[in-house]
Amino acid sequence: MPDSNRGDHGDRLDRQIRALVSRAVAEAREAPTPAEIDAAGDRRSHPTSSSEGSSHGPTTRVLLAVAASAAVVVLVLAAALAVGGLGGDSGPPRPEGPLAFRYVPVDLPPDLPLTSVESSPAVGLDPLPHVEVYEGRDDVKVRITVGPVEWAAGIPAAGGGATTVPATVVPETTTTIPPLGLPSVPGIPMRPRLTDAVVRGGPAGLDTHDATSSTVWFADAGRLVAVDVFGLDAPSALDLVDGLVPRPDGTGFDPGPDNQDLSLVAEAPARPASAAARPTARLVFGGGALVVTNVQLTAGHDDLLAAKVGSFGSLEDLADGREVLIDDGLDGGATSQASFVDPEDGVLVTVQAPTGSLRRYLDHLERVDEQGWNRFVAAHPPPPTSPTTSPPTTSTIAPTTTVP
Amino acid sequence: MEDWETVYVAHSQRLVRLATVLVGPDDAPDLVSDAVHRAVNRPGWTGVRDQGAYLVTALVNETRQFRRARARRSAREQRAARLVPHAGFYELTPADLDVRGALEALSPQQRAVVFLVYWEDQQIGRVAQLLDVSEGTVRRQLARAKTKLKRVLDA
Numbered sequence: 408m409p410d411s412n413r414g415d416h417g418d419r420l421d422r423q424i425r426a427l428v429s430r431a432v433a434e435a436r437e438a439p440t441p442a443e444i445d446a447a448g449d450r451r452s453h454p455t456s457s458s459e460g461s462s463h464g465p466t467t468r469v470l471l472a473v474a475a476s477a478a479v480v481v482l483v484l485a486a487a488l489a490v491g492g493l494g495g496d497s498g499p500p501r502p503e504g505p506l507a508f509r510y511v512p513v514d515l516p517p518d519l520p521l522t523s524v525e526s527s528p529a530v531g532l533d534p535l536p537h538v539e540v541y542e543g544r545d546d547v548k549v550r551i552t553v554g555p556v557e558w559a560a561g562i563p564a565a566g567g568g569a570t571t572v573p574a575t576v577v578p579e580t581t582t583t584i585p586p587l588g589l590p591s592v593p594g595i596p597m598r599p600r601l602t603d604a605v606v607r608g609g610p611a612g613l614d615t616h617d618a619t620s621s622t623v624w625f626a627d628a629g630r631l632v633a634v635d636v637f638g639l640d641a642p643s644a645l646d647l648v649d650g651l652v653p654r655p656d657g658t659g660f661d662p663g664p665d666n667q668d669l670s671l672v673a674e675a676p677a678r679p680a681s682a683a684a685r686p687t688a689r690l691v692f693g694g695g696a697l698v699v700t701n702v703q704l705t706a707g708h709d710d711l712l713a714a715k716v717g718s719f720g721s722l723e724d725l726a727d728g729r730e731v732l733i734d735d736g737l738d739g740g741a742t743s744q745a746s747f748v749d750p751e752d753g754v755l756v757t758v759q760a761p762t763g764s765l766r767r768y769l770d771h772l773e774r775v776d777e778q779g780w781n782r783f784v785a786a787h788p789p790p791p792t793s794p795t796t797s798p799p800t801t802s803t804i805a806p807t808t809t810v811p
Numbered sequence: 812m813e814d815w816e817t818v819y820v821a822h823s824q825r826l827v828r829l830a831t832v833l834v835g836p837d838d839a840p841d842l843v844s845d846a847v848h849r850a851v852n853r854p855g856w857t858g859v860r861d862q863g864a865y866l867v868t869a870l871v872n873e874t875r876q877f878r879r880a881r882a883r884r885s886a887r888e889q890r891a892a893r894l895v896p897h898a899g900f901y902e903l904t905p906a907d908l909d910v911r912g913a914l915e916a917l918s919p920q921q922r923a924v925v926f927l928v929y930w931e932d933q934q935i936g937r938v939a940q941l942l943d944v945s946e947g948t949v950r951r952q953l954a955r956a957k958t959k960l961k962r963v964l965d966a
Contacts, residue, residue, distance in 0.1 A: 420957060420960070420961050420964070421929070423960070423964050424925060424929050424957065424960055425929045425930075427913055427914070427960070427964075428832065428925060428926060428929045428930045429930070431831060431832050431911075431914060432828045432831060432832060432926075432930055434831055434835075434836040435824075435827050435828045435830075435831040435836060435839065436827065436831075436836055436839065436840060437827070437840070438823035438824055438826060438827040438840065438843060439823075439827075439840045439843055439844045441813075441815075441816040441819060441820070443840075443844060444819070444843075444844045444847050444848050445848070447841070447844035447845060447848055542945075542947055546947050546950055546951060548947055672945070
């Protein structure tokens with residue numbers, strides 16, 4: 408076994424795992440024939456009920472990525488985990504048109520009626536920042552995100568952001584952390600875990616996600632910089648950030664002589680605000696007690712988002728195996744947000760709910776296609792005059808256009 | 812024989828074995844059918860360069876929806892029939908409790924990594940290609956899978 412990362416025959420655990428997999432594989436049955444696959448497809452294309460029909464969305468992309476985050480209120484609502492998606496070219500192209508697939512919650516309690524359905528064609532988190540991803544020894548991964556300070560000045564968040572968030576949803580706190588006093592940074596989101604730090608001779612914020620991942624925020628020459636470090640403890644992450652060397656052209660940072668083992672693996676340059684449109688759909692339940700936002704990423708944006716690793720929160724495995732990034736720090740800890748990128752169609756999904764309820768709702772998220780979406784809205788029509796709707800950039804989706 | 816059939820036949824045994832590790836032998840053929848049908852009917856299928864790898868990734872992706880739909884269906888059926896909940900992976904017997912119980916602890920991606928590394932003896936780089944993720948992700952998932960399996964196997 409030339410590759411030390413493969414199962415080592417000499418290790419007892421590896422032998423056990425090998426035996427385990429062998430036993431599982433031994434139970435494999437005959438593979439279906441092409442004719443049987445065609446027959447199965449025919450059955451599925453004629454669903455007998457809405458629940459059966461909506462439980463499957465088209466399989467497309469090969470991006471096994473995930474997850475996302477709400478970083479600076481303005482900066483990022485989410486970001487995917489699997490940097491492997493960067494530069495991938497084996498999957499079908501992303502749709503550029505209307506939102507193709509949406510996630511809807513099913514089996515919600517009766518006290519959470521659908522109160523509004525909102526759509527937004529092309530607003531979002533532009534301008535997009537400059538992002539670079541580095542990998543080093545021992546699975547160390549570093550993501551450097553550099554953007555204008557305007558990030559923290561009220562730019563709408565992904566998916567329609569401030570203009571479409573219902574009034575009943577408490578937005579994230581964006582006040583500058585008093586002890587840090589970052590005068591050149593209008594605001595850094597207040598998070599329970601965020602602590603003071605010093606990097607590069609100035610004040611910074613350190614958010615420790617777990618023992619080996621953290622994010623360091625600091626201001627540099629009028630820019631806001633977020634450095635996500637995975638595979639190192641917090642002190643080492645601070646040391647790493649100390650060693651970064653800003654580039655003369657202002658595009659970002661080089662690893663510097665103290666971080667020579669870091670190699671650039673992906674880069675997404677900053678983009679202007681008009682770079683792309685991202686159709687967005689948002690479902691609001693219970694007047695804002697549960698908000699599900701779907702953002703259709705356009706070609707190229709998924710790569711960028713994939714690079715912008717979650718800056719707050721921790722990765723968790725859901726019951727269905729999906730990894731999501733969950734941030735329990737919104738609204739002073741009262742609200743949680745889960746974020747992930749649908750691996751197949753490039754839909755960025757964020758779910759906000761009171762802390763303690765979020766994970767339960769996540770188990771009831773279901774991906775639907777256009778038809779399933781309309782069925783869902785038709786089956787749960789929101790009140791005609793919802794107090795949470797009517798921002799200028801929002802329109803209510805007509806629920807009856809394609810309902811059978 | 813259509814083009815996709817040629818590709819599928821070449822990879823069918825691998826796919827059904829992987830599906831067996833992912834969801835168990837009873838559901839594996841259905842999972843393969845659903846994943847392959849969806850994958851080959853996508854508009855971009857003909858432009859996919861490594862269609863074998865694409866099918867592997869599609870299968871792992873399909874597992875998430877499959878498990879979710881099955882869990883809901885099971886819950887509905889249990890409510891309707893007032894059944895006592897049973898093991899969700901598939902009907903267990905004492906002889907295979909350790910196999911199913913251990914694999915149940917892993918996410919679909921972790922199962923796929925374990926299958927490709929321990930059954931197919933694939934290099935990390937090739938596993939990353941097959942699953943369309945970075946090598947770092949493969950190593951991380953493999954490490955997490957081993958940690959989980961050790962916990963189960965030592966229990």
